Amino acid sequence: MKPLIAGNWKMNGLLADATALAEDLKARAAAGGLACELLVCPPYPHIGPVADILSESGVQVGGQDCHNAGSGAHTGDISGAMLRDMGCSHVILGHSERRADHGENDAVVRAKAEAALAAGLIPIVCVGETAAERSAGQALAVIARQVKGSVPVGMAAERLVVAYEPVWAIGTGQTATPGDVAEAHTEIRRVLVGLVGEGAEQVRILYGGSVKPANARELMAQHNVGGALVGGASLKAEDFWAIATSCP
Numbered sequence: 001m002k003p004l005i006a007g008n009w010k011m012n013g014l015l016a017d018a019t020a021l022a023e024d025l026k027a028r029a030a031a032g033g034l035a036c037e038l039l040v041c042p043p044y045p046h047i048g049p050v051a052d053i054l055s056e057s058g059v060q061v062g063g064q065d066c067h068n069a070g071s072g073a074h075t076g077d078i079s080g081a082m083l084r085d086m087g088c089s090h091v092i093l094g095h096s097e098r099r100a101d102h103g104e105n106d107a108v109v110r111a112k113a114e115a116a117l118a119a120g121l122i123p124i125v126c127v128g129e130t131a132a133e134r135s136a137g138q139a140l141a142v143i144a145r146q147v148k149g150s151v152p153v154g155m156a157a158e159r160l161v162v163a164y165e166p167v168w169a170i171g172t173g174q175t176a177t178p179g180d181v182a183e184a185h186t187e188i189r190r191v192l193v194g195l196v197g198e199g200a201e202q203v204r205i206l207y208g209g210s211v212k213p214a215n216a217r218e219l220m221a222q223h224n225v226g227g228a229l230v231g232g233a234s235l236k237a238e239d240f241w242a243i244a245t246s247c248p
């Protein structure tokens, strides 16, 4: 399977910024020849216009979260079906900013992943340790616990993406070393084998945390790294494209 380079635009920009970025990516994608799949995850209000612009481009569109219920009285939330209806193929779930800002735990993330799958979306399940957990020597244990708790059991490997995002590397400019990344991804793969079975080798495990053009090539070359989840650098088409063209 090709690597996946996903851009998480988070809560940034207005509609004009989102559509300008989408138009720029569409123009770059028209040349073809990328060795990876590309995905952008705009803020909810921008998903429809961005999906319209990118509809024939090959660049996929995703959500940044969805509720675990299919519909109902959940003010301020959106469902997987709504994302699918707007043209989304993927949804990011359990991002550390959701876990911190909205108190989402592994059980909630797993319920959301099950709802996303039921809606026809591919969940990108995020895991990663804090700086304190790493200092305490618990990084791998935390990662293993989050994967076991957040990933639905027995799912098809091609319907799942996992993202390793050490919390201390997100938006800080401090990137995990290639060795840290390889170690964490190997642990995630080991846990996935128990959850997914034989297909676990096919699950793409993305790295996220201060990925930029200058470090993307080395990170993407690590064992078990199947792409990147990019925050800040995905807001500039030039940088996002440079990361996409770094795929092996």
Ligand SMILES: O=C[C@H](O)COP(=O)(O)O
Binding pocket: 008, 095, 165, 169, 170, 171, 172, 173, 208, 209, 210, 211, 229, 230, 231, 232, 233
């Ligand atoms: O979802 C993306 C990550 O949180 C990484 O963000 P960043 O590239 O700005 O560090």
